[in-house]
Amino acid sequence: MSVAWATLRRSWLVTKRAYPWSYFIGTLLLGVFTIGLAYLGLRAVAGGGISAEFRGKAGTGDYLGYIAVGAGAYMFVVHGILWTGKAMIQEQREGTMGALLVAPARRLPYLLGFSAFAFTAVAVEVAVLFAWAASTRSDSRMPYARGST
Amino acid sequence: MGGLDPLRQPHAVRKRINLIAGGERMVYARMTGRENLWYFGQLYDIPTKVLKPRIEELLALVGLTNAAATRVEQYSRGMTQRLSIARGLINDPDYLLLDEPTLGLDAPIARDLRRVVAGLAERGKGVLLTSHYLAEVEQLCEHVYVIGDGRHLAAGSPAELMAQTGCHRTVRVTVTNLSPQIEAAVRAFDSRVRLAPGGVIELNHPDDLTGALTTAIIEAGGALGGLEIVEPSLEDAILALSDRSLKVVA
Numbered sequence: 001m002s003v004a005w006a007t008l009r010r011s012w013l014v015t016k017r018a019y020p021w022s023y024f025i026g027t028l029l030l031g032v033f034t035i036g037l038a039y040l041g042l043r044a045v046a047g048g049g050i051s052a053e054f055r056g057k058a059g060t061g062d063y064l065g066y067i068a069v070g071a072g073a074y075m076f077v078v079h080g081i082l083w084t085g086k087a088m089i090q091e092q093r094e095g096t097m098g099a100l101l102v103a104p105a106r107r108l109p110y111l112l113g114f115s116a117f118a119f120t121a122v123a124v125e126v127a128v129l130f131a132w133a134a135s136t137r138s139d140s141r142m143p144y145a146r147g148s149t
Numbered sequence: 150m151g152g153l154d155p156l157r158q159p160h161a162v163r164k165r166i167n168l169i170a171g172g173e174r175m176v177y178a179r180m181t182g183r184e185n186l187w188y189f190g191q192l193y194d195i196p197t198k199v200l201k202p203r204i205e206e207l208l209a210l211v212g213l214t215n216a217a218a219t220r221v222e223q224y225s226r227g228m229t230q231r232l233s234i235a236r237g238l239i240n241d242p243d244y245l246l247l248d249e250p251t252l253g254l255d256a257p258i259a260r261d262l263r264r265v266v267a268g269l270a271e272r273g274k275g276v277l278l279t280s281h282y283l284a285e286v287e288q289l290c291e292h293v294y295v296i297g298d299g300r301h302l303a304a305g306s307p308a309e310l311m312a313q314t315g316c317h318r319t320v321r322v323t324v325t326n327l328s329p330q331i332e333a334a335v336r337a338f339d340s341r342v343r344l345a346p347g348g349v350i351e352l353n354h355p356d357d358l359t360g361a362l363t364t365a366i367i368e369a370g371g372a373l374g375g376l377e378i379v380e381p382s383l384e385d386a387i388l389a390l391s392d393r394s395l396k397v398v399a
Contacts, residue, residue, distance in 0.1 A: 006191035010180065017179045017220070079166065095174030102246075103192040104163035110192075 003105045007113025008120075015117070024125060027079050031129040034071040039064060068133035072126040079122040080115065087114040151243055164193065166244045169237035171230065171252025178222040182213050182232050183222065186239055188227040193240040201241075207235035210265065230385055244275040251285060263289060289381040295390055302390050307383045314389035316381035317355045323375035324348045334369035337374060338362060348374070 015023055042063055055061045087110075091097040100110070106114060155162045169175075176185045181206060190200040208214045211231035221229055230253075237245060246264065251259035266289055270276050280286050286293060287307045295302040295310070303310060311317075325333060327348040335342045335350050339358065343351045352362055359378060366373065 001190050002194060006188050010177065010184075010188050014177060014179045026320045094177060096177060098168060098170060099175040099189065100192070102163060102166060103189065104160050104194065105192040106160075140202065 003109035004113035007110050008116045011114055011117035015121075024121070027075065027122070028125045028128060031068075031125065032077065032132065034074065035064060035067050035129070035133055038067040046051065051052040057081050064133055068130055071133075072129060075122050075126055075129070079125070080119045083118040084111060084115045087111065108141070162246075164240065165242060166246065167237045167240055167242040168246045168248065169234055170247075170248050171249035171254075173231050174262060176221050176229065176236055179220060181218050181220055182224070182235075184207060185232060185326045185385070186235060189236050189239050195240065203239065204239070206240055210238075211235045212261075226253060227255050230254055231258065234265065238269075243275070243276065244271060245265075247276060247278040247280075249280055249282075250278070251280075251282060259285075283384040283387060295387060297391060306333040307373070307386070310383065310386040311381045312355070314386040314393075316385040316389060317353050318357065319379040320352045320354075320359045320380060321345075321375075321377040321379065322363060322366060323371060323377075324350060324371045325374040326370075326372050328370070331366060331369045331371045333363070334365055334371075338365045 017025070042050075050061050050063050054063070058066050060066055088097070091100055150162050151165060153162050153165070176182075177188070180188065186204045186207060187200065190204065195203070205214070208217050211234055212227060215232055216224065216228060221232060224232065229248075234250070238357070245266075249268070251262055254262065263285060266276060266278070269291070270291075278286065278289060291306060292304065293307055293310055294304045303313060306315060313391065325348060327344075327350075332344060335344075338361070339352060341352055341354055341355065342362075343353075345351055350362070350366065352358060359376075363373060363376065
């Protein structure tokens, strides 16, 4: 697994140096905006009320918590899978693809290393996102349920 | 390759080969020189005990010891290329593929690289060099394959290719008092003698006839104003092959 570990370390070093803080902030903002937009919709459009229909179908009255789970899953998909898929494109752009192709390292450990980095990074971001969502959770809990409109 | 079948044993073959390409590629710009070599060492599954001293050895070989902790993006073009060479040697390959390795390099760096490559060949490494720099090919290669328009045109040592294409040493003698008598004497000397403007007598011949030609001129009453001996080059041979190929196509 030395290839996976080395690729994880390499990805971490390169990302940290290329985007010292903007990478993490930028990806986190995706979730923040998703939840923020839902929050705005809840307040500005729905008037802060949760319909009984939503409560019935979602099984919860915690609207922002519901959105946060979706935003977290979305971030995992976008940054975990998409970034892993992009690994080869990055190698091609950097000009290192040829060096990788002639090396005896197998593809799976390489991709696992890249995935490990992508999923670790996104796990931290989702944790931060959930913490932020939890801090605003009390605001989204409505003391009453509005009927279906 | 070395007793291995590249199609059936690609993993084993890859452990024994490496590639160096020209043009600042094949290393990670945001990693330092040492980090790059460490990463590629991991890809070749080189044990740490072997890898650490080898990294230092290669950095010294390409003259990057002092820049080992500097990010590659801060390297000059030549430094990046030298690191690429070190990367190509990280697994101590038995066979090294070089694709225009001196492309865009300063003359001293290109010379150093050629020394490294020549040293590898002397140590028994198999080196396959692809290059448009024919002087480099002539200097480094024992056996040359000439490819033109995707077709294999010729093969052999540089000397063999030159002989095959009729490229021989040219003796150029300048005669200050060229007369019809001298002209007749040199024409009688060899049918390949050519008279050029300015009293220049040229002879392109597979044998070294410099002494005999100058003696014949002097005996005919000629005064020598200059003597130039032009050795044939691989470039001459390639041009001759190219001309032949064009004629065949035409």
